[in-house]
Amino acid sequence: MGEIESFFVWLNEAHGINLSIFYDAFDRSRLLRGALTTISLSCICLVLSIAIGIAGAWLQGSRVRLVRNVVQVYIQFFRNTPPLVQLFFFYFALGSILPMVQDTHGADVPLISNFGWAVISFSFFAGAFNVEIFRAGIEAVPRTTVEAAEALGYSRLKAYIWIILPLAFRVCLPALNNNLVNLVKTTTLAYAIGVPELFYAAAQIWSEVLNVQEMMNVLLVAFVAIVGAVVWLVARVERLLRIPGYHA
Amino acid sequence: MVALKDVRKSFGPLEVLKGVSLSVMKGEVACIIGPSGSGKSTLIRCINALTPIDSGSIKVEGQEVNTPDLDKLTLRRKVGIIFQQYNLFPHKTALQNIMMAPIQVLKQDRQEVESRARNLLKRVGLEGKESGYPGELSGGQQQRVAIARSLAMNPDVMLFDEVTAALDPETVKEVLVTIKELARDGMTCIIVTHEMAFARELADQVYFTDKGVIVEHGRPDAFFSNPQDPRSRQFLNRIL
Numbered sequence: 001m002g003e004i005e006s007f008f009v010w011l012n013e014a015h016g017i018n019l020s021i022f023y024d025a026f027d028r029s030r031l032l033r034g035a036l037t038t039i040s041l042s043c044i045c046l047v048l049s050i051a052i053g054i055a056g057a058w059l060q061g062s063r064v065r066l067v068r069n070v071v072q073v074y075i076q077f078f079r080n081t082p083p084l085v086q087l088f089f090f091y092f093a094l095g096s097i098l099p100m101v102q103d104t105h106g107a108d109v110p111l112i113s114n115f116g117w118a119v120i121s122f123s124f125f126a127g128a129f130n131v132e133i134f135r136a137g138i139e140a141v142p143r144t145t146v147e148a149a150e151a152l153g154y155s156r157l158k159a160y161i162w163i164i165l166p167l168a169f170r171v172c173l174p175a176l177n178n179n180l181v182n183l184v185k186t187t188t189l190a191y192a193i194g195v196p197e198l199f200y201a202a203a204q205i206w207s208e209v210l211n212v213q214e215m216m217n218v219l220l221v222a223f224v225a226i227v228g229a230v231v232w233l234v235a236r237v238e239r240l241l242r243i244p245g246y247h248a
Numbered sequence: 249m250v251a252l253k254d255v256r257k258s259f260g261p262l263e264v265l266k267g268v269s270l271s272v273m274k275g276e277v278a279c280i281i282g283p284s285g286s287g288k289s290t291l292i293r294c295i296n297a298l299t300p301i302d303s304g305s306i307k308v309e310g311q312e313v314n315t316p317d318l319d320k321l322t323l324r325r326k327v328g329i330i331f332q333q334y335n336l337f338p339h340k341t342a343l344q345n346i347m348m349a350p351i352q353v354l355k356q357d358r359q360e361v362e363s364r365a366r367n368l369l370k371r372v373g374l375e376g377k378e379s380g381y382p383g384e385l386s387g388g389q390q391q392r393v394a395i396a397r398s399l400a401m402n403p404d405v406m407l408f409d410e411v412t413a414a415l416d417p418e419t420v421k422e423v424l425v426t427i428k429e430l431a432r433d434g435m436t437c438i439i440v441t442h443e444m445a446f447a448r449e450l451a452d453q454v455y456f457t458d459k460g461v462i463v464e465h466g467r468p469d470a471f472f473s474n475p476q477d478p479r480s481r482q483f484l485n486r487i488l
Contacts (some may be wrong), residue, residue, distance in 0.1 A: 011482055037310075044401070055459055066352070106258040126446035139479045142335075144331065144333055144335045145335055145338075147335065148331065148336070148394075149337075150298065150324075151296060151298060151328070152348075152353060152397070152401060153320070153325055153354070153401070154349070156322075158352060162348065164354055167337075167338065167339055170339070172396045243339050243381055243383060245382070245383020245384035245385075246382075246383040
C-alpha cells in the first residue's frame with residue numbers, strides 16, 4: 001500500500017472521513033470511468049450542439065417560410081421544456097418504438113443505447129439555445145459587410161461560411177461559453193436513464209460505502225475542474241480569434 | 249457598356265428614382281453629383297443589383313439586370329463597387345481581403361491570385377501593408393485596399409459610392425489619385441461624388457441629379473462653367 005493510500009485509510013479510521021476512491025482500486029476506477037463518460041458525453045454534445053446552432057441559425061435566414069417555422073418550433077420545444085422531461089421522452093417514448101438489434105454476441109440490444117439517447121437529447125437541448133446565440137451574433141455583423149460580400153459575388157451560403165459566421169462566432173463566444181457550461185452540468189441528468197457518468201458513479205459508491213458527504217464534495221470538485229477546463233478552453237479560443245485593431 | 253432606361257425605384261411611399269436614364273460607354277468616366285437624398289447612391293447600387301428596381305431597364309454589357317433570372321455572379325464579376333464605409337472584412341488581412349473572392353467565388357488558383365493581389369496592393373500604393381488588418385489601417389488605406397479587392401475580380405466597370413465622404417481631408421487625395429490612375433488606365437467608372445474639382449478634372453460626362461431625376465448632363469467644362477438648369481445653377485452656386 002502506497003503512502004497516499006495509507007493516509008486515506010488512516011483518515012477514515014481516525015476521523016471518519018471516508019474517501020474510498022483514494023485507497024480502493026475498484027471505487028477509484030468506477031469514479032474515473034464515470035469522469036471519462038461525463039467528459040466524452042460533454043465533448044460530443046458540445047460539438048453537436050454547436051453544429052446544430054450553426055445550421056439552425058443558417059436555416060433561420062432561409063427564404064422558405066416553412067423552413068424558418070420548423071426551426072422556430074424546434075427552438076420553442078427544446079427551450080420551453082425541462083431537459084429531464086426531454087431525456088425521458090427520447091429514452092422511453094422514442095426508444096421504445098425503435099426496433100431491437102443483435103449485438104456481436106447475438107443478444108438483443110436497443111438500436112440506440114442510453115448513452116446515445118443522452119447525446120441526442122442534450123445536443124438538441126443545448127443546440128436550441130445555440131441557434132439563438134448564433135442568431136444574435138449574426139445580427140451583430142454589419143449589413144454593409146454582408147453587402148460587400150454580395151457585391152463580390154458571394155452567394156448567401158458562401159458569405160455565411162467565410163464572412164458572417166467567422167465574425168458572428170467572435171461576437172457570440174461569451175454567450176456560447178455560458179451555454180456550454182450549462183450543457184456540461186446538464187449531462188448529470190443522464191444519471192436518470194442509467195448512463196454511468198460521474199454523478200451515477202458517485203451515487204453508486206456512496207450507496208455502497210455510505211460516504212455521501214465525502215462523495216458529494218468529490219463530485220463538486222470534479223465538476224469545478226471539468227467546467228473550469230471548458231471555460232479555460234473557450235477563453236483560449238477567444239484570445240486566438242482576437243482581431244488586431246477590431247473592437248479595440 | 250452600361251445603359252439605364254427609365255429606372256424607377258420607391259422605398260415605401262418615397263419614390264427615390266423617378267425614371268432615370270443614362271448611358272456610359274466603355275472607358276468613360278461618368279460622375280454623378282447632386283444634393284443629398286437625390287437618389288445618387290440608389291442609382292449606382294441598382295447597377296449591380298444590390299438594390300432591386302421597380303421598373304425600367306438596366307443593361308451591363310448587354311446583360312439585363314432587372315430580370316428575375318439574373319445571373320448575379322456574372323453581373324458582379326463585371327461590376328465592382330466601392331462603398332463609402334470601405335466595408336473590408338475585418339477578420340482578414342489586407343492581402344487576404346483581396347484574395348478571398350477570387351479564390352472562394354471564382355475558384356482561381358491561390359498562388360496566381362496571391363501574386364496578383366500583391367501587385368494590386370503595390371498599384372494602390374500599399375506595399376508593405378499586406379499583413380495589416382483593416383482595423384490597423386487608416387481610412388484612406390482601407391479604401392485603397394477596398395479598391396484593390398474590387399480590382400482583383402477583374403471588373404469591366406467600377407462603381408464608386410461617395411468613396412471619400414468618410415475620409416479626413418488629407419487622405420481624400422490619396423484615394424482620388426488611385427481612382428484617377430484607374431480611369432487613365434481605361435477603366436469604365438461611374439462615380440458618385442461631392443468632390444467637384446475631381447469630377448471636373450476626371451469626368452467625361454457629368455450627371456446632375458435632384459429629387460430622383462437627372463436634371464442635366466453634359467461635358468464637365470460646359471456643365472461647371474455654364475449650367476443650363478436653374479437647379480444645377482443653384483446647387484453649384486451654393487457649393488463652389
